């Protein structure tokens with residue numbers, strides 16, 4: 001039986017994740033999670049047989065209560081004219097995108113999400129035909 005352990009840190013949605021590796025103690029992993037401002041720490045333990053087939057896995061999630069939950073920060077901007085939208089809800093952002101692309105033929109919007117790596121594109125819409 002082969003045993004592999006490793007840690008990951010995650011945001012509220014688990015969409016943003018950082019793998020820390022197998023060599024950290026729990027205290028070191030918690031320190032890394034706090035340093036990167038991730039509120040969740042996950043301990044993984046994989047059990048593999050002699051042929052390296054995964055036969056069992058354990059995942060233990062720790063909530064670091066001194067790290068605030070991340071609020072998803074998303075925005076949309078137009079690649080053509082540069083106008084930005086900071087609407088709060090996904091539906092209102094989608095409405096803004098639809099109206100902007102409808103009213104400005106040929107404009108293309110990009111939805112961005114704030115992560116530990118900075119703003120990353122979430123969805124790129126095609127321009128209204």
Ligand SMILES: [Zn+2]
Pocket residue numbers: 078079080081082083100104107108
């Ligand atoms: Zn535009």
